[in-house]
Amino acid sequence: MQKPLVSFVVPCYRLATFLPECVDSILSQTFEDFEILIMDDCSPDNTEEVARTFTDGRVTYVRNEENLGAIRNYNKGILLSRGKYVWLISADDRLRRPYILRRYVETLENHPEVGLAFCPGVSLRGGKEGAVIDYSTYGDVDRIVRGEEIIKHSFKVKGNAILAASVLVRRDCYEKLSLYPVDVVWAGVPVDFIWGGDWYMWLLISLNYHVAYFAEPMVCYREHELSMTNAITQEKIDICWHSELAVITMISQAAKEKGALTVYKDCLSALANFYAKHCASKPYSWMGQTSWSTIDLQQVEATLDRSPYTEQEKAWIRSRIMVALADLYYSEGDSVSARSYYLKALKLKPFMLPVFLKLIVLSFGGPGRQVRELLRTAREHLVRG
Structure with missing residues (x-):
């Protein structure tokens, strides 16, 4: 046939x-x-x-x-x-x-x-x-x-x-x-x-x-x-965060094996961002109803400890989780929490210039927020162009 x-x-x-x-x-x-x-x-x-x-x-x-x-x-x-x-x-x-x-x-x-x-x-x-x-x-x-x-x-x-x-x-x-x-x-x-x-x-x-x-x-x-x-x-909301982080980890390992280092680095950044989203409570909406997936930093540590990444990569991921959390709180207008997490990020990785700059902008309040928004818009135009 x-x-x-x-x-x-x-x-x-x-x-x-x-x-x-x-x-x-x-x-x-x-x-x-x-x-x-x-x-x-x-x-x-x-x-x-x-x-x-x-x-x-x-x-x-x-x-x-x-x-x-x-x-x-x-x-x-x-x-x-x-x-x-x-x-x-x-x-x-x-x-x-x-x-x-x-x-x-x-x-x-x-x-x-x-x-x-x-x-x-x-x-x-x-x-x-x-x-x-x-x-x-x-x-x-x-x-x-x-x-x-x-x-x-x-x-x-x-x-x-x-x-x-x-x-x-x-x-x-x-x-x-x-x-x-x-x-x-x-x-x-x-x-x-x-x-x-x-x-x-x-x-x-x-x-x-x-x-x-x-x-x-x-x-x-x-x-x-x-x-x-x-x-x-x-x-079964726990399935969501387990699955999402598992997917990123598995793809990162496939990219590493293939020698696709740009994708591998993107995976590490994505992993940090996803951890941060779930730490800050990630919403899942369906048919007008919303459930929230929330994990704590102890769960982050427990899973990172058993991840396939090197100690240096784990340290990098931890610092980026703090930065991502700070950015999330900043976007929601919570300057106190944003400042706290930027400082935690610097404690993990002291020489992150962008984080220093974000702290400086944060100290200027409303005008600083306007400057940051202008910089974000300019960066998006450069990427599109």
Whole structure:
């Protein structure tokens, strides 16, 4: 049997209600050389009944003998798929343009240096489309992007900047680099990668390939109470900070092994910034509700002590955590806390000239804040220019 060019892997657990929309959005694509694997992870609902209603020969229904969990179900679907390109899309999401697959395939076929393609997404709630999801956008023009730029952008927006529902991956990426990691342990802590798995994969692929970006929002990302995002952010918030810091650490080690020292240094800075965000309470908002992830400096020390970094690198990270915390408090108008953390940073690393300058600016109060804002704006213009 001839292999399809594209494989859609559709993991499904308790999502029978949404499955028809997802599958129909794939079947309506103008590019038709694909297969669809519905990966039923022992759903307690009528997923099998719904899946059996699809009569198109390109649709295959697979029910696991036991519940594998999301990550193992993803990997099983990828291994069963036969396409040159693999699209992993949850059963509750859908494509919103019939030409998205054709555009993706044409680009990846013409650019073998590209490992994945993505686009912005639109929120979908109660069956109605909402606004474009801010973090999923990367400009207003189509482009091929150096992978290192995607990594830097992701760290800048402080999290996963690629919407999983929008991603088509070259099979070689999974075969040569990695499937979704399972049984992850970070700093001695078992990590459930249901939160960070996608982000890790996109960063790892970006470390080794270029990335294709399409500016038009061509997918829908559904927001509902049964979603994994809702369960994690409302009930299992510790998973978030464990996963985020594990992802950055793992990518830093992959960059070091590859000799990508610029990315490695970016990872160390990102690690410090993420630690600081969680120390200052990082919000996770979903469907109008917000949960807060908060860790203390004892937890920072406990995890840093078990990290793979050298003592010199750990000292550098600690000092940058203090600076990042000071910057956060300064941005919130808490000059007292900002000053305290700038001084703690200097105690760890005495010769940081930028921190001395920030302390001087801080001592001038309102006028100092204006000067700092002007300097920040000028720096952003230089980066863009």
